[in-house]
Amino acid sequence: MRTKQTLLSLGLAALLAAMTPPLQAKPSDNTHEFIFDNGLKLIVKEDHRAPVLVSQIWYKVGSTYEYDGITGISHVLEHMMFKGTKKFPAGAFDRIVSDNGGRHNAFTSQDYTGYYQEFEKSRLAISFELEADRMRNLLLPEDEFKKEIRVVMEERQLRTEDNPQALTYEQFNAAAFLSSPSRFPVVGWMNDLENMTINDLHAWYQQWYAPNNATVVVVGDVDPNEVHALAKKYFSPIKASPVIAPKPRREIKQSGMRTLVVKAPAELPYFIMGYKVPSLLTAEDESDVYALAVLSAVLDGGNSSRFAKKLVRGSEVAANAGTGYSMQARSDTLFYIDGTPAQGKTIGALRKVIDDEIEILKTELVSKKELERIKAQVVASEVYQRDSVSSQASTIGALESIGLDWRIIDEFVDKITAVKAKDIQRVAKKYLIDDNLTIAELDPQPLDHARPRRPAANIRH
Amino acid sequence: MTTLITPVKKIVMVFIAVALFSYAQLSHATPEIQHWQNTHGSEVYFVAAPELPMIDIRITFDAGSARDGDKHGLALITNGLLAEGAGTLDADTIAERFEEVGAKFGNSTNRDSAALSLRSLSQTKWLKPALDTFVTVLSRPTFPDIALERERQRALVALRAQKQSPRALVANALYESLYGAHAYAAPTLGYETSVSVLTRSDIEDFYQRYYVASNATIAIVGDLDRAGAESLANRLTAKLGKGEKPTAIEAVAYMPKQKRLHIEYPSTQTHIMVGMPSHARGDEDHFALFVGNHILGGSGFGSRITKAIREDRGLAYSAYSYFAPLRAQGPFVVGLQTSNQQTTEALQVLYDTVAAFLEEGPDDHELAAAKRDIVNGFPLRIASNSSLIDYVSLIGFYGLPLDYLDAFTNKVDNISKQQIRDTFTKRIKLDQLFTVTVGQSVDGE
Numbered sequence: 083m084r085t086k087q088t089l090l091s092l093g094l095a096a097l098l099a100a101m102t103p104p105l106q107a108k109p110s111d112n113t114h115e116f117i118f119d120n121g122l123k124l125i126v127k128e129d130h131r132a133p134v135l136v137s138q139i140w141y142k143v144g145s146t147y148e149y150d151g152i153t154g155i156s157h158v159l160e161h162m163m164f165k166g167t168k169k170f171p172a173g174a175f176d177r178i179v180s181d182n183g184g185r186h187n188a189f190t191s192q193d194y195t196g197y198y199q200e201f202e203k204s205r206l207a208i209s210f211e212l213e214a215d216r217m218r219n220l221l222l223p224e225d226e227f228k229k230e231i232r233v234v235m236e237e238r239q240l241r242t243e244d245n246p247q248a249l250t251y252e253q254f255n256a257a258a259f260l261s262s263p264s265r266f267p268v269v270g271w272m273n274d275l276e277n278m279t280i281n282d283l284h285a286w287y288q289q290w291y292a293p294n295n296a297t298v299v300v301v302g303d304v305d306p307n308e309v310h311a312l313a314k315k316y317f318s319p320i321k322a323s324p325v326i327a328p329k330p331r332r333e334i335k336q337s338g339m340r341t342l343v344v345k346a347p348a349e350l351p352y353f354i355m356g357y358k359v360p361s362l363l364t365a366e367d368e369s370d371v372y373a374l375a376v377l378s379a380v381l382d383g384g385n386s387s388r389f390a391k392k393l394v395r396g397s398e399v400a401a402n403a404g405t406g407y408s409m410q411a412r413s414d415t416l417f418y419i420d421g422t423p424a425q426g427k428t429i430g431a432l433r434k435v436i437d438d439e440i441e442i443l444k445t446e447l448v449s450k451k452e453l454e455r456i457k458a459q460v461v462a463s464e465v466y467q468r469d470s471v472s473s474q475a476s477t478i479g480a481l482e483s484i485g486l487d488w489r490i491i492d493e494f495v496d497k498i499t500a501v502k503a504k505d506i507q508r509v510a511k512k513y514l515i516d517d518n519l520t521i522a523e524l525d526p527q528p529l530d531h532a533r534p535r536r537p538a539a540n541i542r543h
Numbered sequence: 544m545t546t547l548i549t550p551v552k553k554i555v556m557v558f559i560a561v562a563l564f565s566y567a568q569l570s571h572a573t574p575e576i577q578h579w580q581n582t583h584g585s586e587v588y589f590v591a592a593p594e595l596p597m598i599d600i601r602i603t604f605d606a607g608s609a610r611d612g613d614k615h616g617l618a619l620i621t622n623g624l625l626a627e628g629a630g631t632l633d634a635d636t637i638a639e640r641f642e643e644v645g646a647k648f649g650n651s652t653n654r655d656s657a658a659l660s661l662r663s664l665s666q667t668k669w670l671k672p673a674l675d676t677f678v679t680v681l682s683r684p685t686f687p688d689i690a691l692e693r694e695r696q697r698a699l700v701a702l703r704a705q706k707q708s709p710r711a712l713v714a715n716a717l718y719e720s721l722y723g724a725h726a727y728a729a730p731t732l733g734y735e736t737s738v739s740v741l742t743r744s745d746i747e748d749f750y751q752r753y754y755v756a757s758n759a760t761i762a763i764v765g766d767l768d769r770a771g772a773e774s775l776a777n778r779l780t781a782k783l784g785k786g787e788k789p790t791a792i793e794a795v796a797y798m799p800k801q802k803r804l805h806i807e808y809p810s811t812q813t814h815i816m817v818g819m820p821s822h823a824r825g826d827e828d829h830f831a832l833f834v835g836n837h838i839l840g841g842s843g844f845g846s847r848i849t850k851a852i853r854e855d856r857g858l859a860y861s862a863y864s865y866f867a868p869l870r871a872q873g874p875f876v877v878g879l880q881t882s883n884q885q886t887t888e889a890l891q892v893l894y895d896t897v898a899a900f901l902e903e904g905p906d907d908h909e910l911a912a913a914k915r916d917i918v919n920g921f922p923l924r925i926a927s928n929s930s931l932i933d934y935v936s937l938i939g940f941y942g943l944p945l946d947y948l949d950a951f952t953n954k955v956d957n958i959s960k961q962q963i964r965d966t967f968t969k970r971i972k973l974d975q976l977f978t979v980t981v982g983q984s985v986d987g988e
Binding site: 201239240243245246347383386395398426455460470526 | 594595596597626634635638639641642643644645646647648662663664669693696697699700703704706707708709808809810811812842843844845853854855856857858859860861880881882912915916917918919920921922923925926927928929
C-alpha cells in the first residue's frame with residue numbers, strides 16, 4: 083500500500099553543532115549538475131565507497147498526468163518500455179543488463195515514472211545506450227501489448243483486488259479527491275486497463291518521453307566529467323520536443339467530512355482517514371509542510387512515538403496504527419492515519435483514541451524531549467541513507483521530477499530544526515479538522531463464501 | 544497512493560535476496576571477514592567499514608521456530624518480548640533510549656534462527672547509550688505479564704491477517720505439506736491454539752535455553768577497528784549464560800501420501816506454489832543448484848519460468864523458482880499467481896517448464912549467460928553495509944567457510960551443464976512435487 087514518508091526520509095538535520103566532521107557532510111557534496119541543449123538534465127553524485135553505480139532516468143509523467151478513461155497508462159507504458167526497439171528487440175534489454183551483471187527495474191508513481199540499472203562501475207555506457215535508445219525508438223508491438231496488458235491486470239488483482247486494505251485505500255483515495263487527478267490509482271481502474279489500446283500508448287509515449295521531460299541521475303564510483311561525456315554521446319543527439327505542461331487541476335476546497343464503507347472478504351477490520359494538506363509545491367507557507375512532517379513523526383515516528391506508546395501499548399486499543407504524509411507531491415495531498423483495532427476492540431474505540439490524540443496536538447504543546455528525539459532520528463537517518471547509492475539517487479530524482487530543485491536536500495536540516503512546538507499546534511488546528519477529512523472503513527465480509535468471479539476481461543481473446 | 548511507487552516489474556522476495564547473496568564472485572576485492580571466538584565462546588565475524596560513521600551489529604541464535612517443539616509461536620514471541628521490558632526499563636523507555644540517539648533496533652525470527660540487530664552512529668556519544676540499551680535488552684529481559692498478554696493478542700491479530708492473505712495461506716500450506724511432522728512444518732507465527740496457551744515460564748525457559756553465548760553468532764560491520772570490535776563483542780555476551788549449542792535439527796523425511804492440495808478462497812487470482820524439500824546450507828550440490836535455478840526461474844526476466852508464464856503468455860505478474868536452504872533440507876519452490884480461470888493452463892506451463900529443465904538441463908548459451916550475470920554483478924552484492932551484515936551473518940550462522948566468496952568464482956566457473964542436470968534430477972523429482980493452490984476453483988475442475 084502506501085509507503086510512509088515521514089521525516090526520517092527527508093535528509094540531513096539538526097544537532098550538527100554537536101557533531102564531529104564526518105557528520106557535517108552535506109547531502110549535496112560532490113554532486114554536479116549538467117543541462118544539455120535538448121533540455122535533458124544530468125545530475126551526478128560521486129560516492130566512491132564501493133566500485134558500483136546506479137543510473138536512473140526519470141520522466142515527468144505519472145498517474146496525476148492522466149485522464150478518465152486512460153488511468154494506469156503511465157504504468158502500462160512503463161511495462162511496455164521493456165518490449166523492444168528496432169536496435170534492441172523485446173528481451174534484449176534484460177539480456178544485455180544481465181550479461182553485464184546488472185540489476186534493473188522500473189517504478190511508476192503519481193508524479194513520475196523511473197527506470198534504473200545498477201552496475202559495477204565500468205558499465206555506465208550500457209545504461210545510457212539502452213535508455214537513450216528507448217527514449218525515442220520504442221516499437222510498441224501490438225502482440226507484446228496484448229500479453230503485457232494481461233500482466234498488468236494480474237498485477238492489479240495481486241496488489242489491489244485481492245488485498246482488502248489496498249482496496250479500501252483505493253476507494254478512500256478516490257473519495258477524498260473530486261476534481262484532482264490524485265484520485266486515480268497508479269495502476270489504473272480495471273475497466274480502463276481492459277479498454278486500453280496500443281494507440282493510446284503510442285500517443286502517451288510521444289507526448290511525454292523526451293529529453294526535455296527527463297532527468298538522469300547517476301550516483302556511485304564515477305568521474306562526473308566522464309559521466310557527462312558519456313551522456314553527451316548518447317543523449318545529446320536526441321531532439322527536444324514540445325512538452326505541454328499539464329493543467330493544474332487543483333482539488334476543490336473540501337467543505338465537510340466524507341465517510342465511506344468498503345465491503346470486501348476480510349478477517350480484520352481496518353480504517354483509514356485523511357486530511358487535505360499542502361505539499362512543498364502547493365503550500366502557501368512552506369513552514370506548514372515541515373511542521374506537518376514533524377507532527378507525523380510525533381504520532382508515528384518510531385517505537386517511542388505517541389501511537390506506539392499510547393495506542394498499541396498504554397490503552398492497547400490498536401493492534402497497529404500509523405500516519406503517512408508525503409510533502410513531495412506535485413499537488414495537494416493527504417495526511418493519513420490508518421489502523422487496525424486490537425483483538426476484541428472496535429474501530430469506534432480506535433477512532434476515539436486517535437481523535438483524542440489529535441485534540442491533544444491542538445491543545446498541548448509537544449514536549450522538548452519528543453522534538454529532540456525526532457531530530458536525532460533525522461540526523462542519524464541521513465547518515466544511514468548514505469549506505470545506499472540507490473536511495474541517494476532516488477531522493478534527487480524525485481525532487482527534480484516533481485519540479486523542485488534537488489539542492490533543497492541541504493535545507494531539510496535547518497527547516498526541520500526550525501519547527502517549534504507551537505508550529506505543530508498551529509498546523510494541527512489549521513489542517514486536522516473535520517471539514518478536511520475523509521474516512522473509510524473496511525467492513526469485513528466472510529472469507530468462507532466464494533464471491534462471484536470477475537467476468538473474463540474483454541481484452542482476452 | 545501518494546508516495547506510493549507502484550513498483551513494477553519484478554517481485555523480489557527478501558528471503559531470496561538473502562539466499563542469492565551468499566553467492567558471489569571474486570574478480571574484485573572481497574571485504575576481509577575477520578573471525579574469532581569471544582571470551583564467552585560466541586563466534587564473531589567482523590568487517591571493518593570506516594567510510595561512513597555508523598555501525599551495524601547483529602547477534603543471531605539458533606532459536607528459530609524449529610525449536611518451538613509443540614509450542615508453536617514460542618520462538619517468535621520470545622524474540623519479540625525482549626525489548627518489551629529489560630532490567631529496570633519498560634518498553635517505552637527502551638524505545639526512547641534507542642531513538643533519542645538515532646539508533647535503529649530490530650528483531651527477527653524465522654524457522655532456523657532468531658536475531659537482534661542494532662544500527663547506530665559510531666561516535667561514542669551516540670553509540671554508547673544505544674549499546675547499553677541493546678545489551679540490557681539482550682541479557683536482562685523481564686518478560687512482563689502485561690507485555691506478554693499484549694504481544695499474544697497482537698500475534699492473534701497477525702494470525703487473522705494471514706487468513707486474509709492468499710500469499711500467506713499458500714506458503715503455510717506448502718510448508719505443512721512438505722514437512723509433515725518435521726519442525727519446519729509449522730509457521731513461525733504459530734497457530735491460534737498454540738499461541739493462546741503460551742505461558743511466561745515457557746518463554747523464560749526458551750530464553751534460558753537458547754539465548755546463550757555458546758549458541759550466539761555475532762556479526763559486526765562498520766566504523767570501528769579490530770580492538771573495538773573485540774571489546775564490543777565481549778560486551779554483548781558478558782551477561783548471557785554460557786549454555787550450550789542445541790542438537791542438530793533432524794533430517795527431513797519427505798513421503799507425501801498425496802501431492803495436491805486446494806484451499807478454496809474468495810480471491811480473483813489463484814496463488815500457486817509447487818515444491819519439495821531439497822537441500823541444506825553447505826550442501827556440496829549447492830553451487831550447481833544455484834546456477835541452475837538462476838536459469839530456471841531465479842533471475843527474473845529471461846529465466847525460463849518468467850519467460851514461459853509472463854513474457855510469452857501474460858499469465859502472471861510474478862512467476863519464479865527458488866531454493867531456500869536451511870539447517871536441514873530447505874525447500875525448492877516454483878510459483879505464481881494467476882486469474883482463477885487460468886489456473887489449469889498456468890499449472891500445465893509451470894510443470895512443463897520444470898519437466899523440460901529436468902530432462903534437458905540448460906544449454907550452453909544459458910549457462911554462459913548465467914555465469915556472466917553472477918560474475919559481473921558481484922560488486923553489487925557487497926556494496927552496502929546492510930548487505931554486508933546480511934552476508935556475514937549468513938556465513939557465520941550456517942558455518943560456511945570464510946573464503947566462501949573467494950572460492951565461489953572458481954566453483955561457479957567450473958559448473959557444467961551436466962552437473963546442473965545431474966544435481967537437479969537427483970534433488971527434484973517431478974512425481975514428488977507437491978502442489979498447493981489457493982483461490983476459487985473454476986467450474987469443471
